[in-house]
Amino acid sequence: MKTNKILPKRSFLSPFVTMSINTEGISRDKEVLLSDLCKEYQCDFLLIQETHRGSTRPTPKIDGMKMILERPHERYGIAIFARPGIRVTSASLTDRQDIEILTVRTQQYNVTSVYKPPESDFVFIEPGNFSYQDFNFVLGDFNCENTSWGYKETNSSGVELETRAEVHDLLLINDPKQPSSFNSGRWKKGYNPVNIFVSKKLASQCGKLIGEPIPHTQHRPIIFTFNAVVKPGHVPFKRRFNFKKANWKKFRELIDVEITKIPPQPEIYDSFVKLVQKVSRKIIPRGCRNSILRDYLRTQSHYWKDTRSSSVTTHLMMRHF
Incomplete structure (x- = not known):
C-alpha cells in the first residue's frame, strides 16, 4: 500500500469524542440505538466491531453519522463512522489473519479501530496511512489479556501489545474504578478486552467512560474524550x-x-x-456569564484595544509613577 505524505500538525488539536462498541452483530434496532447514543454523547467518530455483515448484505447505516470505511465479514466485520463535517484526508485498512485494523486520518490526528479474534495471536499490521510520527488514537477490541488493564494473568498477546505500545510511545488510557467493558454471560465475570492507546504527549488530555449495557451484546460502549488544553469553566445559569x-x-x-x-x-x-x-x-x-474563559478573553481583548490610544496609555503609565 502507498503511504500518504505526512501533513503538518497544528500546535493545538481540536477536542473530539469517539465511541467504540462491539455489537456482536449489527441490526436495525442497534443502528437506531447507536444513533441515539452518538447524539447523546455528541460523538465525532463511531467505531463498530463485529458487524457480522458480509459483502452481500446491506452496509450498516447510522443516522447522523457518515460511514468512512468498512471491512465486511460474515463472522467478524468492522466499520468506522464520522460526523458530517469531519474532514477526513484518507482511510485505509489491513486484515491479515482476520485481525482488522482501520485507520482514518485527518489533518490533525489519526483514529484507528482494531478488532482481534480471541483465538488469534496479536499482530499489528499498520494500514498504509498509519504513521507513528503522527498523533494517534488507537481504540478497539484487542482481546489481549494483561494485568495492566484488569486481567488476573498476562498472555503472550498481552505482552506483545504492551511492548509494542511502549516502543512507539503509546500510553494506555485506563481507569480501574470503572466497570468492565465486557460481561461474559458464560463465565459470569467481567473483563476488559477493549483498550485505548494514545500518543504519550496527549495522554493528559484524554478521558475514558464505560457506557451503560445495550441489548443483545455482552459489550458496553466505550466513550473516549479528547479535551482541549484550556477548558472553559461553565457556571450555573443564574441571573x-x-x-x-x-x-x-x-x-x-x-x-x-x-x-x-x-x-x-x-x-x-x-x-x-x-x-x-x-x-x-x-x-x-x-x-449571567455562563462561560468564564470566553467572557474573560472578551474583556481582555477590549482592554488591549483601549490601551492602543495614547490617552489611555498615558493614564496607565501615570498610575505606576
Missing part, C-alpha cells in the same frame, strides 16, 4: 442583579407608591418582601 446600573430613583418611587397598599402589620411581612423582589426585577438589570 444576578447589577446594582451599579440600577435606576434607584425609579426604584424608590415605585416602592413608595406600592407600599401604601400594604397594611403595617407584622404578619404580612412576606407581602413586603415580595414587593421588593418584584420592583427589583423590574428596575435592576440582571445578567
Whole structure:
C-alpha cells in the first residue's frame, strides 16, 4: 500500500469524542440505538466491531453519522463512522489473519479501530496511512489479556501489545474504578478486552467512560474524550442583579407608591418582601456569564484595544509613577 505524505500538525488539536462498541452483530434496532447514543454523547467518530455483515448484505447505516470505511465479514466485520463535517484526508485498512485494523486520518490526528479474534495471536499490521510520527488514537477490541488493564494473568498477546505500545510511545488510557467493558454471560465475570492507546504527549488530555449495557451484546460502549488544553469553566445559569446600573430613583418611587397598599402589620411581612423582589426585577438589570474563559478573553481583548490610544496609555503609565 502507498503511504500518504505526512501533513503538518497544528500546535493545538481540536477536542473530539469517539465511541467504540462491539455489537456482536449489527441490526436495525442497534443502528437506531447507536444513533441515539452518538447524539447523546455528541460523538465525532463511531467505531463498530463485529458487524457480522458480509459483502452481500446491506452496509450498516447510522443516522447522523457518515460511514468512512468498512471491512465486511460474515463472522467478524468492522466499520468506522464520522460526523458530517469531519474532514477526513484518507482511510485505509489491513486484515491479515482476520485481525482488522482501520485507520482514518485527518489533518490533525489519526483514529484507528482494531478488532482481534480471541483465538488469534496479536499482530499489528499498520494500514498504509498509519504513521507513528503522527498523533494517534488507537481504540478497539484487542482481546489481549494483561494485568495492566484488569486481567488476573498476562498472555503472550498481552505482552506483545504492551511492548509494542511502549516502543512507539503509546500510553494506555485506563481507569480501574470503572466497570468492565465486557460481561461474559458464560463465565459470569467481567473483563476488559477493549483498550485505548494514545500518543504519550496527549495522554493528559484524554478521558475514558464505560457506557451503560445495550441489548443483545455482552459489550458496553466505550466513550473516549479528547479535551482541549484550556477548558472553559461553565457556571450555573443564574441571573444576578447589577446594582451599579440600577435606576434607584425609579426604584424608590415605585416602592413608595406600592407600599401604601400594604397594611403595617407584622404578619404580612412576606407581602413586603415580595414587593421588593418584584420592583427589583423590574428596575435592576440582571445578567449571567455562563462561560468564564470566553467572557474573560472578551474583556481582555477590549482592554488591549483601549490601551492602543495614547490617552489611555498615558493614564496607565501615570498610575505606576
